[in-house]
Structure formats: structure tokens, C-alpha cells
Amino acid sequence: MTNITGGINIAMKVPSHQYEAVIAFYRDTVGLEPIPEKLPAVGFRLGPNQLWIDEVPNYSHSEVWLELFTDDHAAALGHLAAKGVVRCDPVEKLGEGFRGGWIMNPANIVHLVRTPDAW
Template sequence: MTTKPKFTAGRNIALKVPPHLYEATIQFYRNVLGLKEITKHAPSVVFEFGSNNLWIDRVPGISQAETWLEVVTDDIAAASEHLKAAGVVRCDEIEPLPEGLQAFWVSSPASIIHLVCEDTES
């Protein structure tokens, strides 16, 4: 029997933005709202969003913005099995992940993409 994994909200939120809205979106968060930019991730554009990181990603081929969320788990293998048993759609082909990252992509019933990754801060 597999132990039920613990899930918590991650720190990262990604806005996937079409090219024709990308610069205006960055200007909105940088100049209109005046959020602090996190420059250590350059060339990626990232802002402090409360206790979260808000990533603004330019994505060719999409027509409207999407919001992607991060979920952290204490057991990536158990999380994978638990979500599979619950009928959650896994979509690893959505975006390549860095080599060695213990993570995978899923979609919620409302088609919100979530990165499920192992907690490396405990």
C-alpha cells in the first residue's frame, strides 16, 4: 500500500504569455504595479509576488495567457501514483524539465497546468 503524499503550494507561479502581449505584460508588473524584479534568473523575467515568484514566460503559438502553478510534495513517487489513481491527467510533454529535477507536469480538471516537484527545502 502506498502512503498518501503530502502536497503544499509551491513558491512559483508562471504566466505563459503570447508574444504579442509579452512586453506589455512585463511593463504592467514592472512599471504599473511596481513589483520588485528578481534579476538573478535573467534572462527570465521574474517578479516578487508576495511570498511567491511570478515568472513571465514568452510562449510562441498561444493566443491567450495561461497561469501555471507549482505544487510541492514530500514523496514524488507516491505523488505520481496518488494522482494517477485519482485520474489526474499527466502531461510531461508540455515543457521539458531540467535534467535531474524530481518533478512532472499535470493538469487540473479546469486545465490549469501544475508542476509537481519534490520538496528540496525540508
Template structure:
């Protein structure tokens, strides 16, 4: 049986240090989006029904968007995705020992967090 997948509410924007402050100002001051205060020092904004997280990442030359996919069974999801030839890329960011999820890359090189706990960021 195929695991159930659906889009999660979290979008991560990984931004190089030289673009970080201007990017945060854009969402906060120019667009006036509501900042997610309860998870400071993380920088996040309410983005409609989603949450947009902005992370400063040294060594990057351009920004990337990372998306969250939630599933009802991460073990079945891992098997299904591997059988479909989808590349797992857990080395890109440590999720911690107790996190029920993993990283994949889509065929277009978009990073996705496959998360067994909806809204856990």
C-alpha cells in the first residue's frame, strides 16, 4: 500500500549571508508579513496558510527554497521513494536523532523534508 503524502505548511528559504538582512527586511518591512514570534531566534513569517522560514546559510551563492511533505508513515514513504528512484540526501542538514523524517531531492533538485509529524518545525 502506498503511503499518503500531502504538502506541509513549512517553506524554508536558505539564503546566503550577503542577502540575508535584505531578505528579512523585504518580508518584514516591505511586505509587512506577520513575524512568527513564538519561535525566536528563528526568523519566520506567516505566509498565507504556510510558514516561511528564512535561514542564513554560509557558503551558498544563491537562495534556495526547501519544501515540506508530510506522510502518514515515514518508513513506507522511504521505501516508496527509493523504489521510484528518488534520491535521499540526509547529509544536507542534521534533523536530530529523534526526528521522524528525512531529506530528499526532487528530479528538479528541489529539497523536500519528508516529515512524519505534520507541523513539527
């Protein structure tokens, strides 16, 4: 079996009408350290993880998306498919040559399964 581990990125998909308030919550109320290297993306350091706040104009409620790392994304995605895991690649384009894909857990939480650039 292919090795799959937890990734470092957590994406919070937030409707436009809540976006600025959510950013202010993590920046001003909670006081998390911003991640300025990836501007205009808005992110905060969340312990060993990175929390990314993504504005999604057509959403009515927020969602949390998680990341899984693997040394072989094709084998990992094949293993997960064989176990009946739902692929959901149309949720967000990953770009040409991206080494990964989107899946959903049984509660419809989106996960990015990918081989990190450093591997």
C-alpha cells in the first residue's frame, strides 16, 4: 500500500458575505500569525499547519478542506478508488502537471491527495 500522511494545509472555503469577518477573526480576535509569502492568498500559521481562507462567492456556508501527502499520488488515488472513495476533481482545477487529485470522505469533506514538491 502507498504511504499516505496528513498534509500541512487546511483550506476554509468561506462565502463572500462572511469572508472579511472570518479573516478579522483569525487575525485580530485570535491573533494568529499571517503567512505573507503567498499574497494575495490569505493564510495563517496554525501550529504546524497552515490555515488558508478562500473566498467563494457562490457558497452559502463555509466548508473545511483537508490535505493528505503521499509519495506516489497516482498509486494513492488508485488505492483509495479501489476502496470506494469518491473522486471529486471538478471541485477545483489543480493545473496542468499537478501531482494529485481531489477526494471526499463519507461525510463529504473534500481532501486534496498530493505528492508535495519536496518529494
